[in-house]
Amino acid sequence: MEYIIIIISAIxxxxxxxxQFLGVCxxxxxxxxxxxxxxxxxAVTFVMVLATIVTFLIQHYILIPFEIQYLxxxxxxxxxxxxxxxxxxxxxxxxxxxxxxxGVFLPLITTxxxxxxxxxxxxxKEFNLMEGVVYAIANAIGxxxxxxxxxxxxxxxxxxxxxxxxxGVPIALITAGILAMAFMGFSGIV
Amino acid sequence: xxxxxxxxxxxxxxNPVFVLLLGMCPTLGTTGTAINGLGMGLATTFVLVMSNxxxxxxxxxxxxxxxxxxxxxxIATFVTIVEMxxxxxxxxxxxxxxxxxxxxxxxxxxxxxAEAFASKNNVKSSVIDGAGIGLGFAFALTILGSVRELLxxxxxxxxxxxxENYGMLIFILAPGAFIALGYIIAVINxxxxxxx
Numbered sequence: 392m393e394y395i396i397i398i399i400s401a402i403x404x405x406x407x408x409x410x411q412f413l414g415v416c417x418x419x420x421x422x423x424x425x426x427x428x429x430x431x432x433x434a435v436t437f438v439m440v441l442a443t444i445v446t447f448l449i450q451h452y453i454l455i456p457f458e459i460q461y462l463x464x465x466x467x468x469x470x471x472x473x474x475x476x477x478x479x480x481x482x483x484x485x486x487x488x489x490x491x492x493x494g495v496f497l498p499l500i501t502t503x504x505x506x507x508x509x510x511x512x513x514x515x516k517e518f519n520l521m522e523g524v525v526y527a528i529a530n531a532i533g534x535x536x537x538x539x540x541x542x543x544x545x546x547x548x549x550x551x552x553x554x555x556x557x558x559g560v561p562i563a564l565i566t567a568g569i570l571a572m573a574f575m576g577f578s579g580i581v
Numbered sequence: 582x583x584x585x586x587x588x589x590x591x592x593x594x595x596n597p598v599f600v601l602l603l604g605m606c607p608t609l610g611t612t613g614t615a616i617n618g619l620g621m622g623l624a625t626t627f628v629l630v631m632s633n634x635x636x637x638x639x640x641x642x643x644x645x646x647x648x649x650x651x652x653x654x655x656i657a658t659f660v661t662i663v664e665m666x667x668x669x670x671x672x673x674x675x676x677x678x679x680x681x682x683x684x685x686x687x688x689x690x691x692x693x694x695a696e697a698f699a700s701k702n703n704v705k706s707s708v709i710d711g712a713g714i715g716l717g718f719a720f721a722l723t724i725l726g727s728v729r730e731l732l733x734x735x736x737x738x739x740x741x742x743x744x745e746n747y748g749m750l751i752f753i754l755a756p757g758a759f760i761a762l763g764y765i766i767a768v769i770n771x772x773x774x775x776x777x
Contacts, residue, residue: 411610412609412610412755416603419602462661464660465658469650503687504687507687511680511684556770557763557767565764567759568757
């Protein structure tokens, strides 16, 4: 039951992008086509779950026993940076076309605040390891859901006759705002 | 390069938020009120100036291949300092910015300036560049925060402009952040086109 609440709350009610504003950069950057949005979601899911597990272990088996919690930010970001490198090397070998499509955004996962944000939130909310993993997966799904819906919307707005001043980023942001409003409708569920 | 130009480019012409569209997460997440936006902007400015300073000092010592991790460690150090100082002296601001303070470390603007500017220029221009871009970021956040606070609750910096009952609550909530920023960027685009 707890897990169901964590999942629904992370995907719909407190959506990581539309409600907590984490990972907005890739949300705006790779949302021009549904295909790249799907690829990005895959990469983020993989890194997010791995990063949450590793940072959880670091927090509980290194930082807390040695009482050096103030090194949290530094150690977490280094772990995430090396994980991203690993994912990049694997993707390059396994799926060169996907690697090509994600281009510059793959190294940018390092600076995707969603990853570090979820890792820190898991510690702050005092989840255990299992809850942390569920929370990370749910947030990755929430990120993917928002990203793919948004990519679909943008593919359509690209073909519409948008007022000149609002073309490009402004209309994308306004679309995101309306999407966020739609997600507010879920706020009573949990 | 002309240092004054180097300093002022961050405000309108190369504003990190409005023009370059970097650092969107703190921009949207911390601008519920003008004062939070300003606080976040100044914290980021401090990190930017200090990391630009250190990176430009040590740029010749770092091997090219490990420069990004090295930059991240430098940035994370200053973020940790900001976090501890804020927790000690500005606990209420620390509470309201919350998660976004440690997340300065993943702000693309900071790493972007270290990589694109500080690692190629001397100490003096790097510090000025950091201050210019940082204050431009603070400026953008304050504007967005003021607009949202005004439309949402009728106040700017806690000074009442019109009764709160007439405010549109949506602008303080998540959707309002996206919509307000969208319209501000449209206006800035228009201004930049006129100047060009």
